[in-house]
Amino acid sequence: MLVLKFFWEEDMTLKTILLGAVSALAFSGAASAETLTIATVNNGDMIRMQKLTDDFKAKNPGIDLEWVTLEENVLRQRVTTDIATKSGQYDVMTIGIYETPIWGKQGWLAPLDKLTSDAKYDANDLLPPIRSGLTVDGKLYAAPFYGESSMVMYRKDLFDKAGLKMPEKPTWDFIADAARKITNKGSETYGICLRGKAGWGENMAFLTATANSFGARWFDENWKPQFDQPEWKNTLDFYVKLMKDAGPPGASSNGFNENLALFQTGKCGMWIDATVAASFVTNPKESKVADQVGFALAPDNGLGKRGNWLWSWNLAIPAGSKKVEAAEKFIAWATSKDYLNLVAEKEGWANVPPGTRTSLYQNPEYQKAAAFAKMTLDSINAADPKKPTVKPVPYEGVQYVAIPEFQGIGTAVGQQFSAALAGQVSVDQALKNAQQLTEREMAKAGYPKK
């Protein structure tokens, strides 16, 4: 390849001919305006943003938008390859709150100083836990487009039938007790549906957040894995037993979508998952139980931390991009207060992207339109990515550990816990395996770092 590269650079005629041929074949027509290529995930709020592109173009003539929508895992792989090799295929990237601090520290992202200093944009209005998760050394590296936490969704009719009343802030004991009481396997009614499918963003998101409320942590202050501690054993024992008694069959392959389908078809008494699910399960077009759903905060064990997570999808600009100015304009538009008003005007307040701005939750119209607004806000504010656990930890992140190695380790540990749920290994064995593999990977990665 080196030889080829040499010719490429040296032989101008060859280069011209080849380039001519390449561009004739590759491009059907060059756009005159500056075009921003935006990579994003396929979810309702992002799709709505694509439909509102015209508003941005009207306000910013000369900037054209090109959307690349991809499934979450494909998107993560694509943007990571792109940013790590500095290929510059995307001008604006949709990235998670997990990646932002890692990439920010690496110097892969352009800091959004213009936004934080812009009074009209009002960065102080961003919800504090989310803003803090996106900030490295005082610099904001990505602007939140929508944020979510997790909470309990439950069926009011089943609770009434069993003579139960859901408290606003339930404990794990109450949840376990209620789940067992509601379960009627004969009629395919299961007390509780929880994630079991292996993956750092699937079962480990739920289990890590739950473990926080049981007083567990991934690592101690010296980056030593903690799966051999009693807190993790309590968490996993509780989860496996509860799911055996009151969960649906085959739970070890259930992720968000599988549980959503179960809940919407009336098979779950409770479901603890992302706040974004609230708008799906209360939508009468999709859900059979739309008018029977109640919400409560994620449970706790009285230790001062609730079992809810914190996630946001954010817009960021790769460092070294040649279109920083246009990209900044776009991000400012998409994450502004005006954008929320625009969505409200076109699609109604219930469809406004949630979980990013304090002012949205003070808006009486929004409070009226979105029954789950207060619960979402309380859940988000109850999570603190900088101080996620009862005991001190060296890492950031509520349901994840913000280090690059976590995707691999989290998924491997998730496979162990999924196997424990399926009954293929015992809880003790799963924890032992998790401890060993985490120790090995962390040693390989050179932790503790100086």
Add this chain to the structure above:
Amino acid sequence: MARKVSTKRKLVMTAIAWTLGFLIFFPILWTFLTSFKSEGDAIASPPVFLFFHWTTENYTEVQSRSDYVLHFWNSVIMSVGSTLLGLLIAIPSAWAMAFSPTKRTKDVLMWMLSTKMMPPVGALIPVYLIFRDMGLLDSRIGLVIVLTLINLPIIVWMLYTYFKEIPGEILEAARMDGASLAKEIVYVLTPMAIPGIASTLLLNIILAWNEAFWTLNLTTSRAAPLTTFIASYSSPEGLFYAKLSAASTMAIAPILILGWFSQKQLVRGLTFGAVK
């Protein structure tokens, strides 16, 4: 095939064949049916088979959100382009290996096949960097090149086995009559190997059409084929099965229709040489 087959046996065999065929076809049929359901019906439990409210709203939604025609043409260009380019390289090389084998021919064939043994992700970063430096990311020509390279071993292997079936004496006779090497390949070998070449062509178009690793990783928007079109409707957080099914149906329909019409050719090519 001169054996006598009883009617009963025939009936049983036909029934088994149809059942197997239906089982294999069922996932595609299910995708097709789901694409006409509402999102609520798509996740209904127990599932509804035919008696649901049929709707085309998923297709309308998919049409309004994505540029299907662009993705379709990208898929056509890259699958047909890579297959033709591959044949151009593979026909002479398979000819050489089939008719003038050397001591190392078998090793060369094995070596070619060995390139298919590594998971493609292992080569992703180097290929990605080369593409970046040559400005080939998100270009159709880049995709044609990479798909040609990954399918080349299969093309060569298939052609090699077909060519092996052709008696060398016929080529010798042509040479005796004064045919040059090029004429020998074009006028004698190729016509005789047409069924084999046709099935290789079709199979490789299908393989290239469905290739979903390189096409997803090396394209962004302009050169993105139908595989990225499908990927944009899949979502781990949100049930969009009906829309995803509509997108999948639109993506596989062209290749399914092509396969349907060329079925005879494909079967003939794949069993070519089996009966002597």
